[in-house]
Amino acid sequence: MNRERSGIMVSSQEEISGLRASISSLLTMKKLPIDSSEWGSYFDESGHLLKSQEYISSQILERGLDPSVRSEAWKFLTGYYSWRSSSDERLTIDSMRRKNYESLCNMCDRIQPLLETEHREFIEVRNFIKSDVQRLYIKDAQGNTIVDKNQLEKILLLNYVCNVEAEYQQGFHEMLLLFRLLVEKEHEIYWLFQFFLQKTENSCIMNIGVEKNLIMLRALVSFMDPVFSKHLEQKGRVVQSLFPWFCLFFQRVFKSFDDVWRLWEVFLTGLPCKNFQVVVAYTMLQMVRDQILREDMSGDDILMLCNNIIDLEANDLISKASSTYEQLLNLKDKVPKEFKEFFGLPQQ
Template sequence: MIKWGLSSGTPADSYYEVRSDCTDGVPKSKFKIKAGKTLSARKWQAAFSPDGCLDIASVLSRIQRGGVHPTVRGEVWEFLLGCFDPRSTFDEREEIRQIRRIQYARWKEDCRQMDSHVGSGKVITAPLITEDGRPIKDPLVLLEATSDTNTSGDAPTTSINGNEVDESAERITDKQIIEWKLTLHQIGLDVLRTDRTMVFYENKENLSKLWDILAVYAWIDKDVGYCQGMSDLCSPMIVLLNDEADAFWCFEKLMRRLRGNFRCTDQSVGVANQLQHLASIIQVLDPKLHDHLETLGGGDYLFAFRMFMVLFRREVSFGDSLYLWEV
């Protein structure tokens, strides 16, 4: 059972500032940084040998007692998520980091070649393409004034479902590219709804980073692509790591553990097994509660669907959700 730190200390959410117009209704953090328990920057640095090997056992023990101090969270999470082997040296990690940054840049460039909005600082919020591969003329684009878009009307257009199709543009026939481009505006709509109470996302560059990472991931993981909820899982990586490529790789490592949650078929949803496990646990630990839920028609535990899908990101404050993930 998690015991929230209520002793004197700095609330974790003070590091993740909420907009002044959004303070009402936003969950307050219950987790406080606890001296002697929370993994501090000093203790984190002391856990490395001279060549860079990490004493992961001592680090994990402290994290389980008091979480990670926000000032070193990004560095620590790269190890917790499996980006780096604790036995690696400083030089080995730097080499791996540079290789990964180059790989991400290549994937991002591949995506930019397929759609110029990737890496442009823009966030797509309207469809770019029809389901049969015809490009839509002048889609709505966030972060760019519509007057900047060429709307001279020189190219012939056809209206489909209220969208103008550019007849002069070459029709796309690659099904994988069509499927990917069809997800881009949905990513944009979700990005606009993700952690928007935070001052951090008043910076449009941070919004575009989130959109770019999700767009690239949707292309490289074609089996899963993009599903609603992934933006909630990716957002902490953008907040904690300054470099976009480093944030991408943390998200990619997290998705290796969670991608099964987003694989849905006509017969089942990705978190179905977890819901069944929860039902079995509650039935043993608190049979009265289980019976009560059964009486209310909640015995399938679908009320916990979102909790499992995005790891409580929407149930508790931003800082508390990060603490929950850590412990």
């Protein structure tokens, strides 16, 4: 089915061709990220975007965002702001987000005594949150404290109370820290974190998305690399034990927070495909494939090797994973139906 974009009818085949060109550009040429000057040129005098969401998303996939524009751009990527909003409308939206956050905080304060007396789990979770946050190192190179731990505890507890489906899991405190370093206002931190989880379809949540990711990762290895898949299956539940990659959304495999943000903003674009996190995980497995087979590693040794994948560069990983996805595109006539649905591959 054709879709209309900016007045032009674009076929799905043309979209695929455009995506291939974007991936090819990503693989062959390193480009500078979108800086504040370029980002500003995307808007007219009223603050409306002159560029389409698709164009900006493809540029983020190829080049990423400069730190100077990341905090604002993420508000569009997460859905905090509408892509079609004006400057005035965004001021109104921000005010609404702040008021809604304050209302949630007031509600949480009112019901907390009831939760403490009626729900033992609430106290346990609150203690878990406090313990996790207290372990965070939040000082700069000069030893100055850069984050209020009480603020992080407050937001995490509110997230738990208001988001029963996602609950609370260890690792959220590390993720939330990155949002606090991205924006400063408390209501912005809370909503960006909420919208990030929603936009990525709770892919980092144990009881929602992580299990699905692991099932699809196992299936992807089996389809793309049967020899490696057979070896892993013989060593036990290796792939299923890689859940920390997804729970922290690969936060611990990179050199810097900038690299984490770089990958996460690609996830937010939905490019080059849906559920790109599984392609990323497969690509990481391929990095250690030959060593695993050559040394006939045991399951425990394989997991230790995978856990020692650190200090990666996001641009390099995104490039390799995009290449993997292009291989999958070339096999689209052979891939199972569930792959086409999960990764958003063309049905024809």
